[in-house]
Structure formats: structure tokens, C-alpha cells
Amino acid sequence: MPLxxxxxLPPDPTTRAIARRLYDTVAGLPIVSPHGHTDPRWFADDQPFADPARLLVVPDHYLLRMLVSQGVPLERLGVAPVDGGAHETDGRAIWRTFAAHWHLFRGTPSRVWLDHTFETLFGIEERLTAASADRTYDAIAERLASDAYRPRALFERFGIEVIATTEGALDPLDAHRKIAASGWGGRVITTYRPDDVVDPARADFSANLDRLGAMTGEDTGTWAGYLAAHRARRAVFKAHGATASDHGHPTAATADLSTAEAAALYARVRGGGASPEDCELFRAAMLTEMARMSLDDGLVMQIHAGSWRNHAPSVFSRFGPDKGFDIPRRTDYVGALKPLLDAVGLESRLTIILFTLDETTYSRELAPLAGAYPVLRLGPPWWFHDSPEGMRRFRRRTTETAGLWNTVGFNDDTRAFPSIPARHDMARRIDCGWLAELVATHQLDEDEAAEMAGELANGLARRAYRL
Amino acid sequence: MPLxxxxxLPPDPTTRAIARRLYDTVAGLPIVSPHGHTDPRWFADDQPFADPARLLVVPDHYLLRMLVSQGVPLERLGVAPVDGGAHETDGRAIWRTFAAHWHLFRGTPSRVWLDHTFETLFGIEERLTAASADRTYDAIAERLASDAYRPRALFERFGIEVIATTEGALDPLDAHRKIAASGWGGRVITTYRPDDVVDPARADFSANLDRLGAMTGEDTGTWAGYLAAHRARRAVFKAHGATASDHGHPTAATADLSTAEAAALYARVRGGGASPEDCELFRAAMLTEMARMSLDDGLVMQIHAGSWRNHAPSVFSRFGPDKGFDIPRRTDYVGALKPLLDAVGLESRLTIILFTLDETTYSRELAPLAGAYPVLRLGPPWWFHDSPEGMRRFRRRTTETAGLWNTVGFNDDTRAFPSIPARHDMARRIDCGWLAELVATHQLDEDEAAEMAGELANGLARRAYRL
Amino acid sequence: MPLxxxxxLPPDPTTRAIARRLYDTVAGLPIVSPHGHTDPRWFADDQPFADPARLLVVPDHYLLRMLVSQGVPLERLGVAPVDGGAHETDGRAIWRTFAAHWHLFRGTPSRVWLDHTFETLFGIEERLTAASADRTYDAIAERLASDAYRPRALFERFGIEVIATTEGALDPLDAHRKIAASGWGGRVITTYRPDDVVDPARADFSANLDRLGAMTGEDTGTWAGYLAAHRARRAVFKAHGATASDHGHPTAATADLSTAEAAALYARVRGGGASPEDCELFRAAMLTEMARMSLDDGLVMQIHAGSWRNHAPSVFSRFGPDKGFDIPRRTDYVGALKPLLDAVGLESRLTIILFTLDETTYSRELAPLAGAYPVLRLGPPWWFHDSPEGMRRFRRRTTETAGLWNTVGFNDDTRAFPSIPARHDMARRIDCGWLAELVATHQLDEDEAAEMAGELANGLARRAYRL
Structure with a gap:
């Protein structure tokens, strides 16, 4: 359908008119993307993207899980089993399967993002159906083959002021180095995501620590050496533009251990095979250690807590991670964060951005915490909640207690590069609609709302992430 | 008040006009009622209903609990104590008490259902008050005496295509047999609800297993015999039209035990008096067993979890169950369902429909689970949430992640037969209003919404329940 | 901005017109304030209020926490450290700091309350900014100096029919005695809040019990004497107008102990230093004891559960309580209240009003409980949820199950005396907007809604609190 x-925007005519005026002031603002999962090699190598299915369907876990839930096997969607077993490799065939199931996405954000992408990026206005599948495939494929659709050209076309990628602690950051050396003007920065050397429950934890030691020249056999290795890697990441770290933990548990306690715990987990309790305690303690390092080096800290990763073991063993089988769980913050907050919660120099998949914590826990502790800011609605209804719930449940300035604007948080303009556009529209309701009910003057719309579009993100 | x-429908004029057009396409569609608690003897015997109070007030736990909460004793509402103690037996007196308290239901779904019933079924447009009580009583009583208000006539008048009742595993299904033998064309099917032979915490559990053995000729002294008895009863229920089973459990806990573990557990619970932990584990294991049987016999599985039944012991001991003192509790699904999902979660041949009384799980747990696992579908908002606001919350919190096609349309889930058209009408109106908002905000084209309205009215139910 | x-009110024109008509019927009704924290000495002594900052900023934890969260130290806001350390003492300087951060409150209820207070009480229509700070300060200060702004004059100007303050069990109630003796006609009543002699986790618990014994002449060394002392204090509070007690507990846990169990528990906690489990059990048991006493003396019981008080120990140790660092937690009611409800839940003579900071319990627990048990009523949205969105969520999630008459109208629950008209006005507007939506969607007739608006404005409060 044409956009x-x-x-x-809200249907009430008065409110819509206000929303439209607000939106018009922010629609064209540069995109600041402080957290996401685009591949820096795209910008380093600037090679054309593959076919439409491999660009838009195969890597998108939102699309995969919906199709799987309705009985379409991952193999038919082009997802390769880890053992290299049979799977569809013809992009056009994958696209036809996708197109035949397009109705499943009605009322979902995937529909909004893709409608926007189809029309604004690929000039497609007709509805995706089994009948139109080949036409849309060809139209997209044709454009992808042109230089104007290479990663750097799209980056510029999208109006991206800065984009942060996310790399593990052991990543050599070659792509970022190559971008920097290339002379290209696009600002692509990294983010320090040390989960692979922080989570003792990972099968490769011990080997990762060995690599971390080799990489930094520090002795990761000791707690002191391990911390020094983190400091070294954080410095390297900062040198490649990082302004933030990111921590993906099953819970928001934090702990504040004495050096002796921490060293003893590290000794227990260092070799792998630690108890679940020790693993949880170690992750918890490391959040506080990372916060302390942030006080020194200024990296903003992000905590993404509460996802039960790889809930379906048979999907994980056959296809690996990120196939749509990560499920949110109840998450506590009030008790969980207390050790960290007792240690550093009143430090104005430090910024910790909290994300949740448990919306019940918005009004009960997160807004009251962020509306009091100077270190805390609330990240935007995450993942399943990065949607029109999810965004409205977030604003309506957090603003009255935490205000706007304890939030950080929008994260697209995506590996789906072509969807980035669509995602920022959706956020700007929903935010302007929400602000328009406050104006229409005479809680704000329109000039105040306009200032807030700009903050939401990119001002808050710039400042919170120190960009 | 006149309907x-x-x-x-939504008050915004643009949205309302769209909603009205959508509603007009589904208002007259046949009623598919795949889950409920009407009494099959009504349709078997086709006797006139009793007086207005005994039809509309005495059996309705929504009405009873509200009146009790405001100080009206159950005895005055015609509810007989189990010891046969004094209680009001005059229908007109009960009706007068009810009418004098009618204001209490303002803003509740009972008001919506009864307004609809009064006007469309009994031709009453004046407001129910103490002053109008006798007039309305007489008007209803007069109609109930006519043949046009016998159960089968109402079934046909209501446009019911199929209705499912719910019977315990030990029910002889005589009423269903009589309906089938009668030559009447109405489709009334049963549902296999084995709680009385699955829950070891019931006082009559051991006796029920004896009866189950006698009924099936299987040795319910052994785990193997017990399973065989279930299979036998499921086959009988299927022969009486059942396409589904239903499981009312205090939690959604599931377990996947080895045969030896299960047999040992069965031996512990068989005689009654098992520990609460064993009772919970047995119920949990039986959900997985039932799912496995469904893979064989094709019965759709419904799980209604999370009600604390008979929360007030003094009400239960004096008046028995279903008097409005069942209270929802927090319910976990992500961990609780994992054993079941690990066993059968990816089977496309199986359908498991989940219901909840804990709305916090909609966006956090149920939509992400149903939007990934092929076996899962989401039942409509249940019980306290079968209401305008409850329905809107359900759609707004589940659709963006699970879409529409992972839900199953509407259940009236009622024993209040005269209210069935009112309940389906309310659901169709709320669903069309929700769809109209998506159209008015240009997220859907109207033809797409119209197709979805039809699915919601009865298409999804037909397919999910294999009707 | 001018009001x-x-x-x-809702932006849809049809709905707004209905809302406006409803609001016009209640806008001028007297204020009934059955629960709050104004200081009775204001009305006893009738002295002028201090400067604008000390009246409006320094004591307001909503304002303090927001400013602290954005890096403003409490000392700069005029809050004195408990050790008497350095802090701003110039009211004008505090006001300037506040004014410079006024934008932080956009979209919060503090903004709504203060806009109303500025214009209706102080005649200020210009926006508060750094530039206007001095003008607004002077305008407020000038008025505060006039007799028309003394406490009793404001009480009368505000149209307060009755206001309840809240005093600890050991309070001598001198201010209330002075008010009664003064011949002034304003009705200021007390409320029995015995937390300081009920919570064994308090450092001063043992000393408080000694004082309670001395005050009443009862032997608080024994369980029987302790209960007798409570009865004595309750009688004194009743003599000073109290119609209610109030209980601020970390959880809603209740217990119903035998006399022997309770006496043994009391012996363990009496001297201080009891285990956390014993403290929790004692608080739990005391809720049931208080309910039993209410059956005798008719005091309405309020339970405010679920706040983690003084979450930040460094703020508490430096500045004391009530500085914005109380954080809500998940709270269970269904299991927690069962011992109490089993004991007295069906008593029509008793009223227990429940408050929560955990909105997830509205539809899942509180409405089903209050919609069944005769003793229970639901208090209005509390603290963080005393806001436009919070009020709407409360009505939308509780009414369909509990109706209106199981709720108790509005509490301003404030120590910010000048904001009381603003708070009641906000509640009346939001409630009328909600009712108007029910009228606009033809679920209520307008005369029914008008009656409900009056109930919400003060009728429900008068009856629930027996005023």
C-alpha cells in the first residue's frame, strides 16, 4: 500500500494536526544510531548486498520466527543448518515463500518497516503477495546491483550522522580500522560488548579468557590480570570510537564483592564448569566492575537484561542462535541493581542505560529508579516492544515519574540496515503523536512539545551516549 | 437503555465509520462456540428454562460476586447452602434484590451482556431498577414460557453453527448421545476435560480413578493402564464430537518424565494423600502426556492456567464451587512450559491453545512464545478479561509480536446460554474497533482489515479447533 | 501557560463535550480528603507559611528526586543534611535552581499540579524559567505574607469539608487538641498509623514500646498488654476524630496466629533485634489483629503495601527519609491477604482499603478480590500512579471486575497543602474523561455517568471512610 x-499519527483531527506539525520539524533530522548490530564490514568493504531474500528475509529473526510459528521450516527460509544440511539456497524461492505469508505480518512492526523500505528505498507500492512476489524480487534485485545501493551510499542517503556497531571483547576490530583508514567520511563506531569473556556459563568461556590474555598480554589467570585485560580492551575500543559498553545478561543481578571475594570467585569460574550460582554471581559482580571502569574511562554502560536465549534447544543445536527463539522473562531491577547502585548510583559522571523486556517494570521499577538515581537512564522500548503500541506504553508509563530527560531517545538496535530509516521514522511518528496528545489536552504548549520532539529524534541520544 | x-465502537468519527463498515460485514455471521460450559441436557431435553432469576442471576458467578462484595448474602440471591440451609426460593424476590443493585454493574461487561439480552431477546428497553423489577420479571417470564424460548429454538435463533460443551472424563455423555439420537440438526459437541482424574489434590481423586478403571475396563492401578484409560475416554469423547481437550490447572507447570519416573510418581499419587509437590509434578507430567496423545488422536489441547479456585474456604464449604471466589494469580509460562515445548513444541500437527488470567504475560511471554513455537496458539482474553478493555489490551499487547493468525478468535466460555449472542457481538465490535484504528492510522488497508474481521468472527476458531 | x-479532558470533540458537562457538575463540590500528610500544626497555629521555596520545593519529594536524578545535589535544593552540614538556605537561590530545571517536569503530574497552583492560588500565568524565577518568587512571597494565605484561610478557600492527617501511635495529638479547643470550624481529623510500634525492624521499636506502655499505662512487656495499649491509643485517636487507621508495610503479608503463637512471637520481637522472618511475621499478624480491633471500634483500615523505603542507604544516612528514594516492588495480594481474609473477609461491618504500587495487580488480583470479599475496597492510584495516565489505567483495569462502588474515590495523600485543590481537580477531570468515554461508546447513559462523577468527587470517600 502507498505510504x-x-x-x-493519532486519528483525532485536532491531535493529528498537532502531531503532523511536530513531525514535520523532525522528519528530516539526521539519524543518530547509538546502539545496533549492523556489520562494520559492510562499510569497510562497501560491496553490494546479496539478493533480496538474503538481505531482507534470511537474517531477520522477526520474520523467521513468525513464519516458523505458522509451520514454515527454517530450511525453506534459507537458513542453513549448522551441519550444512539441506536448505533452500535460491533467493527467489525464499522470497516467494515469504511473499505468500506476508499477511501474517499485518499489525506488526515488520509490516510497517518493510512497507516503508519497499516504497522509499525500492520504489515498490504494490502489495506483496504470492502473485507480486517475482515483480518485487526483480525490482529489489535490480536496485541492489547498482552502486547507489552499496552500503556507504545507503549510509549517506539515510542521513546517518553516526552509527554504533557492537563487537565482542575479542573482536580484532579490523573492519573499524579499515573504515578509519579508508578516508570515507561516515562515522561508524564500535561498542564494547564483553559477554563472551564475562559469562562463565558459555562453553567457550575458558578458551575466550585464554585468547583475552594473549590479545592483551595480561595474565587472565588472576583476577587482577583479568581486570587489566578488560581495561586494555576498553581502551582499544575507545580508540575505535566506542563511547559505550553493552552487557547482555539473563538477569539484572549485580553484586559488589570485596577484592578477595572476587578473586576467589574468579578462581572458581576461570576454568569453566562453574555452578549456575557462581556464574550468576560472577556476571553480577562484573556489572559493578564495569561500572567502576566506566567511572575511569567514561564509557556509557548499557544493560540489556531479561532474555532467555535459545529457549528451544533443538532449534539452537540445529541452526544456532538468533533464530527467533529468545523469550523474555520476568525481570527484577529494584533488588537486583541495589548492590551496583549502592556502590556508584549517585555518581553524576557515570551513565547507565537500562533496557527491559518486562514492561511491568516500566512504571513500578524503572521509572522510579531512573527518576531518582543520577547514574540511571532508561533505554527505549526494546525488541518485542520496539513497535507502535510498545512505544506508547513506554512513554505513558515512564514519563510521569521519570520525565523525558531520564530517557535516551531511540535505538534502532538492528542488523537490518535497510530498515534503519523506517525504524527511526516510526519512532518519530509515535513520539510526535504522544506529544500531540499532551498538547491537545493542554498539558504542554506546542513549543515545548516541539523541543521535546527534537530531543527524542536525536538530541537525547547524542548527549546520553556522549556522541 | 436502548441499544x-x-x-x-471508537468515538472518533473517522475511526467509528471504518469500524461500523467492518462490523456490518461480520455482525450476522454464524456463531462458532468452540469452548464453553452450557449444559448439554438443555439441548437433549429441550425443556423450557425456569424463571428469570434462576436463568439469569442464580447461576451467574459474575453477578453473584459483585452483589456479595457489596454485602448481599448469597442466600438472598437464591444460592442454596450445601447443607440445604435457608435461602431465598422465590424467583421474583431474587430478581428484586438483583434489580435494586443493578447500578453496581455500570462499566462492567455484565451490564453490556444483559442490556443486549434484555432488548434483543426479551424486548425490554427500560432501565432495570427497583421500580421496574416486576415489569421486567414478568416480561421475561412470559417469554420463557413460550416454545420459541426453549433451548433448541434459541440455539437456532442465535445462529449457532456449532457449540462445544465441557465434560469431565467420567461423564457418561448421555445428553450428547440423546442429542445425536434425536435427529435435531443442532451441532453440540463435547470436550474432554480430565481434571477430576488428573489432579491428585482433589479429595475424590482416588475414587475417580477407580471409576475410570471400571468405566474403561483398564487397570488404573498401573501407569500403563491409567494412560490406556485416558486413551479410551478420549476416543469416546471424539465419537461424541469432541475436537479438543481442556485442562484447568493452578499453574502452567509441565514436566517430561521417563516412563519409570512417571510410573513411580503415579504409584505415589494413586491412592490419594500425595504431597503438594507430587501433585504439582503429576499435573505437570500429565500435560505433556496429553500433548503426546493429541499427536496421535488429533484433539486440540487447551490449557486454562492460573486460577486460585475457592480462595475463600468458608464460601466453598457453605456453598460449593463457582460462586465468584476464584482469584487469578501470577503465572509463569516461559519456564513452566519448557519441558512440554522441548518435547513437542515444534510439531506442526499439534495445536495447544494457551489461556491466562495474568495479563502481564501477554507481551512478555505468551506472544513471544506463540510467535515462535508452531504448536502454540493464544486463546482469547479469559474470564475477568473477557471485556471491552480486556479485549483491547489483549490485541494491543499480542498482535505486534504474535500477529493475528497465532490467535484463535473468540470463546464465549459461558454457562449463561442467553448471553451467547451478546458476548459474540461484544467481541466483534471491539475487534472491529481495534482493526479500524489500524486502518485509520494507515497500518492496514480496509480490505485487509475486513478479512481479519471475518477471521476473528469465526474463521480462526473453525480452523484452530478443527471444526 | 494559562490553564x-x-x-x-479527552481530545475527541464528542467525548470532550460530555466530559465537560460531567466535570461542570462536580468542579465545585467540597473537597473530602480522607487520607494525607498535612501537618495539623498548620491549622492549630495558623502561622503564615515560609518562603515559596520552603513551601513548594524543599518538602516535595516528587520535585527533589527529579532534580537529583539530573544531577542537582539535595544540598542545593535546601535540604539539610542530618549532621547539619552545608546546604543552601536562601529561598530565592533554591527557587532559581528549581526554575532553571522546570522543563524536566513536562509530562509529569508535578507540572499539572504546579501550573494549577501558580495560576489559581498565586495569579501567575507566565511560564516558570530561569528568567522568570525572580518574578514568580516575588509574586508568591508577597501573597504568602498576607492573612488570606494563612493555613485556615486557605483551608476555607479550598472548600475543604474535612481533612485527615496521619499521626504515629505515640503522637500526643496536641495539635488536634488545640484545633478542637480553638473554636475554628474547620474539620481536621487524625488517623491512627501505628507502624512505629508494629514494625520490629525499626531501630527504635523497643524504645517505642516502652513509650507506648508509659503513655497508656499498659504493660507492653506482654502480648495482652501490648494489644490493650493499641486499643487505648485507638480510642484516643477516635476521640480526636479518627475514622481510620493506616498501615505502611513493605509487603501485604498477613497472618492469623493463635494467642499462644502470637505471644511467643511478641516475646521474641519485643526487645528488638528479631530475625527478618520474625519481623515480617509480626507485621503480618498485626494486620489481622488490627482488623479484629476495627470490628470492635469501627475504624476503617488502610493498607499501603509495597514500597522499598530508603532504597539508597547513603541518601538516607545523610538526609533522612522521604527524599524520593522509596522504590516500588512487586507485591502479591492473593496469597498474602488470605490469612486475614479467611479470618474476617466476609464481615460486612469491616472496611479494608487496599493500595498498591504494583499496577499489575489491578486486574489480576485487586479487582477480583475486591469484587468478591465484602470487607475489601480499592484505594485510588497511589503515589507514582497519582497521575493522568495512572488514574486512567486504574479505572480501565479495575472497573470491569470490581465496578465503581468497590473503590473509594480520591485521596490527595499529600503534605503539599497548596496543591490539594489541584490534585482533586486533576482527579475529577480524569474521572469525568473516563466516564465520558463510556457514555460516548454507549455503555452508560449520561445521567448514570453524572451520578458516578459525584460519587468519585466525594460521595464514595465520605461513605468508605465513614465521614
């Missing part, structure tokens, strides 16, 4: 200029 | 043609 | 006559 409507008022899409996603 | 307004636009009742329950 | 708009339609502020906070």
Missing part, C-alpha cells in the same frame, strides 16, 4: 503521510 | 447501533 | 478550561 500515507499521516500514518501512525 | 445504540454504534455502541462499543 | 485551559478543557485541560486533561
Amino acid at each position: 500515507h503521510p499521516d500514518r501512525l | 445504540h447501533p454504534d455502541r462499543l | 485551559h478550561p478543557d485541560r486533561l
